[in-house]
Amino acid sequence: MNYIIMDLEWNNAYLKSAHCFVNEIIEVGAIKLNEELEITDTFSQLICPVASKKIRSRIKELTHIENEDLEDASAFKTVMDDFADWCGSDFLLLTWGDTDIRTLISNYKFFGRKQDVCFIERYADLQKYCQGFINMENVQQAGLSYAAECLNINPDDFPHHRALDDSRLSGECFRKNFVAEKLEKYISNCDEEFFEKLAFRPYYISNRNDPNVDSKVFNEFCDICGGAVQKKKNWKYMNHSFRAVFYCEHCDRLFRVNVRIKKLYNRVDVKRNTAEIVKLNVDTEE
Numbered sequence: 001m002n003y004i005i006m007d008l009e010w011n012n013a014y015l016k017s018a019h020c021f022v023n024e025i026i027e028v029g030a031i032k033l034n035e036e037l038e039i040t041d042t043f044s045q046l047i048c049p050v051a052s053k054k055i056r057s058r059i060k061e062l063t064h065i066e067n068e069d070l071e072d073a074s075a076f077k078t079v080m081d082d083f084a085d086w087c088g089s090d091f092l093l094l095t096w097g098d099t100d101i102r103t104l105i106s107n108y109k110f111f112g113r114k115q116d117v118c119f120i121e122r123y124a125d126l127q128k129y130c131q132g133f134i135n136m137e138n139v140q141q142a143g144l145s146y147a148a149e150c151l152n153i154n155p156d157d158f159p160h161h162r163a164l165d166d167s168r169l170s171g172e173c174f175r176k177n178f179v180a181e182k183l184e185k186y187i188s189n190c191d192e193e194f195f196e197k198l199a200f201r202p203y204y205i206s207n208r209n210d211p212n213v214d215s216k217v218f219n220e221f222c223d224i225c226g227g228a229v230q231k232k233k234n235w236k237y238m239n240h241s242f243r244a245v246f247y248c249e250h251c252d253r254l255f256r257v258n259v260r261i262k263k264l265y266n267r268v269d270v271k272r273n274t275a276e277i278v279k280l281n282v283d284t285e286e
């Protein structure tokens with residue numbers, strides 16, 4: 001089995017046919033490691049963009065890819081067919097964070113053939129895997145350079161930020177941390193559900209009657225005494241949350257309830273909290 005570490009560069013462009021912005025892949029870089037973790041081959045190809053021929057200046061700065069470089073490049077389908085052939089049949093694909101694989105899947109959707117299914121069979125997020133080796137309690141998602149430094153790898157030895165350079169740097173992080181049994185836990189089989197899950201975008205629910213919402217989250221009670229309350233302001237949706245104001249006679253307290261409901265792929269995340277409202281006309285005189 002081979003390990004393939006892939007990195008993509010993309011340009012953010014408006015795709016007229018889909019009426020939305022997409023991260024259009026303009027370069028695929030990858031290294032292939034054998035079971036001894038030796039680099040046996042590399043892949044590096046530019047892709048001629050369809051949505052926009054103009055590369056954003058930030059992307060140019062970051063990748064050193066110029067508009068002219070892409071003129072003679074091949075189409076997405078051609079490059080991906082070449083890449084699939086290059087990957088072979090028995091491999092584990094790794095990327096640093098899941099953004100690259102999400103982008104790959106969305107590009108298959110927008111620029112691939114209809115019914116095209118990504119050729120990947122097994123995948124692992126290298127960033128998640130490496131984070132287990134670095135002590136980073138407060139860092140949710142370690143940037144590649146930062147992680148490399150933590151692992152005593154000098155990112156300046158891999159300087160150009162082109163896709164192949166970044167895959168080499170990710171590969172170095174992988175080699176330094178390779179523990180087969182640990183890696184096993186991070187490997188997913190790329191079945192239909194895997195692709196669906198990656199294509200899913202979490203969102204905040206803005207309708208109280210949404211079938212994903214358990215109406216109990218809007219129960220009206222005092223969270224201190226548990227008693228009944230009077231509704232002072234009706235439920236209103238703002239800043240991704242439902243808000244209402246209540247008064248508890250028993251506790252003599254006025255409070256706001258805030259309910260935020262987020263739809264994730266296979267569950268609904270509910271955050272309900274209350275905040276006291278200070279009454280301005282409090283009796284301070286005896």
Ligand SMILES: [Zn+2]
Pocket residue numbers: 222223224225226227248249250251252
């Ligand atoms: Zn109360």
